Amino acid sequence: MTRARIFFTGVGGQGTLTATTLLARTALDAGLPVTSGEIHGMAQRGGVVESTLLVGGYKSAIIAPGEADVILGFELLETLRALPMLRRGGFVVGNSEALQPVGVCLGRECYPPLEAVLETAKGFAAQVVLAPCISLAEQAGTAKAANTVLLGAAAACGALPFSVADLTRSIEKYLKPKLVDVNLKALALGAEAAKAGQAA
């Protein structure tokens, strides 16, 4: 049976938990056992949001360092921070765009460059795909669909035990009708970006 540990990381308000739940439903529809974990609470105030999805019969809803088959990073700095969770040969699919934490805005800390993620994961990850999820989501119709762009990219590059078509079905089935079109567009743009990134 397909077994996968997927680690999600992002910033409060990015739809990290919505994406996690959508993938969990997709797994259930595929007949796979699934357990998922979320940390709530302070996240609403702009803090880090981490969640997990474990497919294929794991009992634990957490992921320890070196265990994640996939890291889905909804924000660049948080993707970098989460890299220790990755197992050798795992996938990193992330948003290449930044949301500055307060220390960076105040000029007290420096935001790491995009290359930091690529260089750290090089030779360890099987594949690193970074896509401008917020810009692509705006192109699809709303920045709020950046989470769906990322899911599209992850499915298209083979990081998930689901296809883009599986996710299309889930979006049609589980999102509010008025949100379906924009999210399908976002999913497709993410998938395209991942394929272009792989080719490059």
Next chain:
Amino acid sequence: MGKELLKTEGGDTLLLLGNEAIVRGTLEGGVRFVTCYPGTPSSEAPDTFFRLSQGAPYYFEYSVNEKVALEVAGGATLAGLPSLCTMKHVGVNVAADPLMTLAYVSAPGGLVLLSADDPGCHSSQNEQDNRIYARLGGLPCFEPATAQECKDMARDAMLLSRKLETPVLLRTTTRVNHVRGPVVTGDLPATPYEKPFVKDPAKYVPLPASARVMHKRLRAILDGLVAEADASPYNVESGAGELGFISSGVSRNYLTDVLEEEGLVGKVRLLELGLTYPLPENRIAAFLSACKKVLIVEELEPVLENEIRALAQTRGISVEILGKSEHLPRLGEFSTANVRQAVRAFVGQPAAVVDALTVPGDLPRRPPNLCAGCPHRAAYYAVREVYGDNAVYSSDIGCYTLGFLPPFRAADFLLCMGSSISTGAGFARASGKPVVAFIGDSTFFHSGITGLIDAVAYKHDVLIVILDNRTTAMTGHQPNPGVDTTIFGENPNPVDLMALIRACGVEPVKVNPLNHKATLAALTELSKQTGPRVLVAEYPCPIHARRVGQAKKTLPARVAGDPAACLTVRDNLACPAFAMVDGQFTINAEQCDGCMFCVQLSPDLKPGKKEAK
């Protein structure tokens, strides 16, 4: 998750959060009366009951605090209705007074107390282990580990409580409350359960003479329950061999995965406990007798370990018992990583080497921050302008605890819910230093008011700033007794905060903290006075205002003058809408809430249209 939780027929597979599963489980157990005080990680349970409450087969309230919640639920079970009371672990301390006598007085209609513990302090001031309360108060205790178990054990806790007429503890931890997994539902009861009240003061009034009898009755119930625990389907044994593991709660998940990945399934013995108080003593004794060596895997306090050691000693069983250690500490949460090391050490394998990337330790942090437009930011800014570091800041529990962080540094100490006024008063009396106590509206109703009465009675020299954002923001915008509006519309019976303070003996001053000039003037005036003083800084939480449809349309602020001249405002407010783009200060129009506080502090900032990106 919505109405499907109220569906009468079972048999559906729903993807539920642990807390939602608890809602379904207690409904299947016949719950008709629900009280709570919200608090992470318990909040989604009461919030779900609240959201579904209109036309639902139960009464629901967000009580004023946990003590009141348990007392109200205690009254309901005495009246014969199956009742549920939910709170976070530290809330049980507030409710401890009624709790310690509740099991004496009994729960004729059934009563389940949900205690959501927080190992690792994800969103709490401590990581106390409330399994100990089960022992102290004499409550049978269930510890679920999965979403399905949350549902099943919540139901069975309620059914057991109804059967024995004694309160039952459902003890969860953060990872269990916030697990999301498939849950197969059962049917809701066809007929509502009720146990009509019959007057019998000797049974329900714990005067010394009757209390002694009640205590004896309680012990008999608990002793009788050992046989039930021995036979419980939640206490499951598997495997074979001389090496044994005993575990409960979320640690069971980690242990199961580790045993599988280490190829130990079937080669070692495993006893998983779900009904953990009273312990299934005969079952455990037999398990111990079959093993040479046993490792007990439990988060936080060595509760099982100590009781199992005592059991082995009492029964004269010769077995090596291991528990708390370097790999299985009393501090924090467990994970598959530390359980793996503990298991390997126990079976004589070398430590596992973790093959993982490292990242620089000095990455920019992302601490939670007060939201854009949060009125607390403005209140803190004004208080610091008047007092700077000359005052000592007594803080309390809510979003405003985030004032701890720079640039406000408006929290010098904190004990618990409602402590800011009383602890601030004690500090002022002992030190003679100026003290400002910050407290939110919900926390003031919860347990701040008693501190105010004390401050008035003893003329404590403390300035109390009530940060009244018209909701309980931190835990998810639950209504409190003072709110004007909920998701169901206007609050018909709001408690008048100003009148309440006045009745305590202080004439409060009310300001809109987003009006900087007025707030500053009020604070300056109050800073010259002595004795207990109250400033009510009232402005609705912007997130709450949006949810209840009361947000005003506003324009975002913009940099109209010299961006370099705005850096002081940037540093003093640390608003999340502020950003540096290519080294230049700007305001992110998407993030800006339009509170227009910053424009009052700099001529270079103005209200304006959205800036072009």
